[in-house]
Amino acid sequence: MSNLNSSYRYPTPQISSNSVNAGSSAGVCMMNTKWRDEQHPSFINFIASFLSANSFRLNFVPIAPDCIFNCGGLSVAFIFVTNWDCQNCEPIFSRVKKLKGQFANLYVVVSLPIKEQNDSFVHSYFKYGMELGKPTFVPVQDLEMGFEKIVKIAHSRGTCKRQDALSKLKAERKQSVQGMGNFLRVVTSIPGIDNHDANALNQAIGSIEAIAKASKGYILENTDLSADNAETVTKFFRDPKFYLGPKIN
Numbered sequence: 001m002s003n004l005n006s007s008y009r010y011p012t013p014q015i016s017s018n019s020v021n022a023g024s025s026a027g028v029c030m031m032n033t034k035w036r037d038e039q040h041p042s043f044i045n046f047i048a049s050f051l052s053a054n055s056f057r058l059n060f061v062p063i064a065p066d067c068i069f070n071c072g073g074l075s076v077a078f079i080f081v082t083n084w085d086c087q088n089c090e091p092i093f094s095r096v097k098k099l100k101g102q103f104a105n106l107y108v109v110v111s112l113p114i115k116e117q118n119d120s121f122v123h124s125y126f127k128y129g130m131e132l133g134k135p136t137f138v139p140v141q142d143l144e145m146g147f148e149k150i151v152k153i154a155h156s157r158g159t160c161k162r163q164d165a166l167s168k169l170k171a172e173r174k175q176s177v178q179g180m181g182n183f184l185r186v187v188t189s190i191p192g193i194d195n196h197d198a199n200a201l202n203q204a205i206g207s208i209e210a211i212a213k214a215s216k217g218y219i220l221e222n223t224d225l226s227a228d229n230a231e232t233v234t235k236f237f238r239d240p241k242f243y244l245g246p247k248i249n
Contacts, residue, residue: 032066039082064099065078077099077105096108180202
């Protein structure tokens with residue numbers, strides 16, 4: 001079992017509430033049951049309280065990393081070394097090499113409270129051929145700081161993923177609105193056709209190309225356009241002065 005300090009800082013720090021709505025979940029933390037059982041109960045209580053204060057749900061499951069966070073549609077895996085053994089660190093690096101091939105987003109948080117451990121870590125990092133950033137190692141001075149770092153990393157990665165998805169959605173929505181605007185400009189340029197008629201044609205028939213190929217009877221059957229307007233639409237797209245697409249027989 002890890003050697004822990006007798007006193008703990010309780011989870012007063014919280015991640016920014018700007019990206020978490022009141023009453024909603026910031027994400028889920030899945031924790032390795034074996035790793036949990038190796039920790040002091042008071043540290044697990046700290047973790048549970050900290051996660052709850054920051055709107056994360058906690059589940060204990062048999063997983064390969066020590067914990068996996070699901071935030072904003074992104075999974076981030078962590079190895080959390082809570083007891084650095086200067087005499088036996090090879091198993092840690094062997095595990096890192098194995099898991100970095102399984103998880104695209106992997107971080108290794110290492111608690112190094114004393115200089116001897118920090119020196120051992122630096123020496124071992126290069127001895128076992130680690131590449132900078134592959135994966136990212138995060139040295140910390142104590143366990144609570146380590147777990148706070150884990151939550152902040154997971155939350156920030158999830159927020160970036162969520163914002164990226166929202167940006168793409170906004171761009172697609174903008175493109176859709178612009179496309180509809182162009183459609184309305186073309187169709188309402190037909191004499192006698194207003195926005196209502198144009199929307200009816202768009203919903204029932206679709207694109208300008210599809211409308212151009214539609215017969216008067218098809219338009220009357222599938223929209224509420226008058227017979228005169230349906231005829232105007234078909235004549236408009238069949239008149240070479242207006243329609244520049246393929247010739248329609």
